Amino acid sequence: MLRTGATRLALRSLTPAVRPTAKVARAVSAIQWTAHFNSATCKRPQLPMAQSKPIQTAILRRTLADKIDLEAEKKYAQEKLKPDPERVSATSSIHPFVGEVGGAPAAEQVDMMSGVKGDVDTIKSTFDLSAVPRQANILGLAGVLPYFATSMGTVLCAWEINHSNAGYGYLMSADTAETLLHILEPLQVGYGAVILSFxxxxxxxxxxxxxxxxxGYRRYAIGVVAPAVAWPTVLMPLEYALITQFCAFTMLYYIDTxxxxxxxxxxxxxxxxxxxxFLVGAAIVVSLVGRGQIAHRVGRVPGAVDRIKELRDGAEDRLAEDEKAARAHDKAKAK
Structure with missing residues (x-):
């Protein structure tokens, strides 16, 4: 087989040399990475490319590619490759392009699941409560149960209302589910205000x-701001109250951290x-999702603000009626 010197020169000047990694270099012999053609091309003087910068190396390669010795190429074109069985092996012309670590020992191969294992370990350490005192751990987790009870009750009532047939659901009627829903909503908001204050x-x-x-005041302020934010939520509509408490729990967690x-x-x-x-926030989200499914079918329970507004409007109406009655009495008396 003939191979022209022009093709060899072009490949050497335009293609960067393939450098094996440290792991591959230990596993694969140098014969796999160097070709010995036993010709005059192997005796050409080589420039110290490794000592140059990448940009300078590219410029030198481009310059060598442009300046070709035609007489030498004609000489190389007539040259025949001589067999050298002593330097040829089953792997001398093989490059592991499937993976650069193909020849590395099993102990040095990259663990593809290391990232997933690291994430799992991070999650385990994040939720690890082994250092928490047993009494505080039990009572703290038990304190979350009312939140989950009201959240699941909200979802159950919403499901009964949406799937009721002629006013009757699977476990209770739609009217009963709506009444129970109006009881659970203020319970959850009030309990959240108590927990934030605590x-x-x-x-x-x-x-x-x-x-x-x-x-001093820096630590006392935390105990003052928490109830100041929590208790006004009992006067808000349900959606605004739960969202405000969710933000308050998150901010207080940041302060505690x-x-x-x-x-x-x-x-x-x-x-x-x-x-x-995390558990309280999940319960609040569940309640908001359940309440959102029936927002178009069930009205909200009148809150304290609605009652105050109703009393004010009722007082104005009664005052207008009293003035009207007094004027009618005065007209009748004048006649």
Whole structure:
């Protein structure tokens, strides 16, 4: 088989040399990466490309490709390749293009599941409550049960209302489901306000005990702001109340995390608060989804603001009726 020198020169000048990685270099012999044609082309002087910068190397290669010695190429064109069985093996002309680590030992191969395993370990460590005291862990998780009970009750009532036939559902009638729904909604909002106030009061107890030092108004402010944000939600419509409490739980979790990093709380408090906030947030989202399914069929329960507005409008109407009656009495008296 003949191979012209022009093709060899073009391939050497235009194609960057393939460099094996460290792992492949240990597994594959140097014969796989160098070709010995036993011709004069192997004796050409080579420029020190490795010492040049990448841009300079590309320019030199392009220059060599443009300047071709035609006489030398004619000489190379007439040259025949001589067989060299001693340097030829079953793998001397094979390149593992399927994978660069094809010849690496099994112990050095890349673990393709390492990323997934790392994510699983991160999730496990995030929800790990082994450092939390047993009593606090049990009572804290039990405190989330009322939230889940009201959320699942909301979803059940919404499902009964949407799937009722002629006013009758599978477990209860549509009217009963709507009445139960109007009972569950204020219970969930009121319970959320209580929990938010309790979480803020924890920082007052830590300040009283001097845990992590005494920080004064900075730590007292947490216990003051929490109920100031929580209790106005009992006057809001359900959707706005739940969204406000969701944001309040998230913000209070962030504050508790920063307090843990500063040493104001026990080291396990940040993970403990994350798990509880995650569960409460999931319950709030479930309630919002269930309530949204029947927003067009069930009206909301009149809140305190609606009652105050009703009393004000009723007082104005009664005052107008009294004035009208007084004028009619005065006209009748004048006659």
């Amino acid at each position: 979480l803020g009061a924890i920082h007052w107890g830590l300040e009283f005990a001097g845990y992590g030092g005494y920080h 920063r307090a843990t990093y500063r040493g104001w709380t026990p080291p396990w408090f940040a993970i403990y608060r994350f798990v509880l906030t």
